Amino acid sequence: MTSIGTIIFLLVGGVAGGLLSSVASMASLASYPVLLAVGIPPVYANVTNDAALIWTSIGSTISSTKELKGHWKQVGFFSIFTVLGSIIGCSLLLSFPSNVFEKVVPIFIAFSGIMVLVTGKHHSLTPKKRANWQRILYIIALLGMGAYTGYFGAAGGVIVLVLLTYITNDRFIVINAIKNVITGLANLVALIIFAFTSHIYWLQAIPLAIGMFIGGYIGPIILRHVSAKIIRIFIACLAFFQAGYFFYKAYL
Template sequence: MTIWTTIFLLLGGVAGGLLSSIASMASLASYPVLLAVGIPPVFANVTNDAALIWTSIGSTVSSTKELKGHWEQVWFYTIFTVVGSIIGCMLLLSFPSSVFEKAVPFFIAFSGIMIIVSGKHHSLNTKKQPTWLKIIYFIALLIMGAYTGYFGAAGGVIVLVLLTYITNERFIVINAIKNVICGFANLVALIIFIFTSHIYWLQAIPLAIGMFIGGYIGPAILRRVPEKPIRIFIATLAFVQAGYFFYKAYLH
C-alpha cells in the first residue's frame, strides 16, 4: 500500500468520522473510499465497520461533558441495540443483504423526514408518556440494533430520532448517547464478522485513525452550530443516500 493510498484512507476516515459523529452518515465517505482502493463491496462493508468503531471512541472522549450524568441511560439503551445487533448479524449470515436492498431507500428517506419532524417534539416530557408507548420505543431500539448488524445504512439517524422521543435531553446530549450505543452495536457486529468474514486490516488502520480524529472533532462542531441547521443537514444527507440506494436497487 502506497503512502498516497494511506493518506487517501486517512482523509476519508476524517470525513467519515465527522459525518458519523454529527449526522450518522459515515458510509457516505468511508465506504466509497474503501471501494476506490480496490476492496470488494462485501469486505469493504465489514472493513468499514472495523474502522467505524473508532469514530465512537473519538466522539465519546470529546463528549464527556455531554455524557456526564447520563451513563445509566447509555448502558440501558445499549442493551437493546447490542442484542439487536447480534440478531442482525445472525440474519445477515443466514440471508444475503440483497433481500433487504429494495426496502432500504424508502427506509432511509423516512429517517430523513423523521429527523426533521422529531425536532418539533424535542421538548417532550417523557414522564407523561404511557408505558405502552415507551415499550414500543424500546422495541424499536432493539429492531434498529438488528438493522445495524444486518445492513446499517442510516441506522444511527433512526436511533437519534428514537432517542429524541424517549428522552427530553438537549440534541447534543442525545447525539452523544447515540454515538456511544451505536458504537457498541458496531463493536458486537465486528466481533462476529472477525470470525465469519474477512477484514482488510492494513486499510482499516489509517481509516480508523482518521475516523477517531473526525469523531473527536464532530461534537466540538455541534456545540457551535444551532440544532435546526444540523437536523436539516442530516436529513439532506439521508435523502442523498436514499437516492443512491434507490438507484442501485431499481435503476442500476
C-alpha cells in the same frame, strides 16, 4: 503493500467519515466509497468499514464526556437492546443475503430524514406526557435497529437518533452523544462476529480508523457551536441524499 498516497487517501476519507458519523450518522457516505476506490470488493469493504467505524465512536465518546455526564445509566440501558439486536442481525446475515433489506432501506432512510425534522417540533414534550406503550414501542424499535446495524446498517444511526429523541427529553447534542455510544457498541459486536466469519483488510482499515478517530473527536466539538436546527436540516439533507443513492442501487 499500501502506498503512501493510498494511506493519505484513506486517512482523509476516514476524517470525513468520522465527522459525518459523529455529527450526522452518515460515515459510509465517505468511508465506504473510499474503500471501494482502493480496490476492496464491496462485501469486504462493508466489513472493513465496520472495523474502522468503531474508532469514530471512541473519538466521539471521548469528546462528548461533558454531554454524557449523568447519562451513563441511560447509555447502558439502551445499549442492552442495540447490542442484543446486533447479535441477532449478524446471525441473520450469516443465514440470509443482505439484499433482503436493500429494497426497503431507501424508504427507512427517507422516513428518518423526515422524522429528524419533525422531532424538533415535538421535543418539548416530556417523557411523562407520552404513553407508556409508546415508550416501550420505541425501546423495542431500538432492538430492531440493533439487528439492522448487525445485518445491513446503512444510516441506522439516523433512525436511532430519531428513536432516542422520542424516548428521552434531553438536548439534541446529548441525544446525539448517546446515539454515538450505543451504535458504536452495536458495531463493535458486529465487528467481533465478522472478524471470525469474514475477511477484514486491516492494512486499509488502520489508516481509515485513525482518520475516523480524528473526525469522531472533532464532530462533537463542532456540534457545541452550531444550532441544533441547522444540524437537523443538515442530517435530513444527507438522509435524503443517501436514500436516493440506495434507491438507485436497489431499483435502477
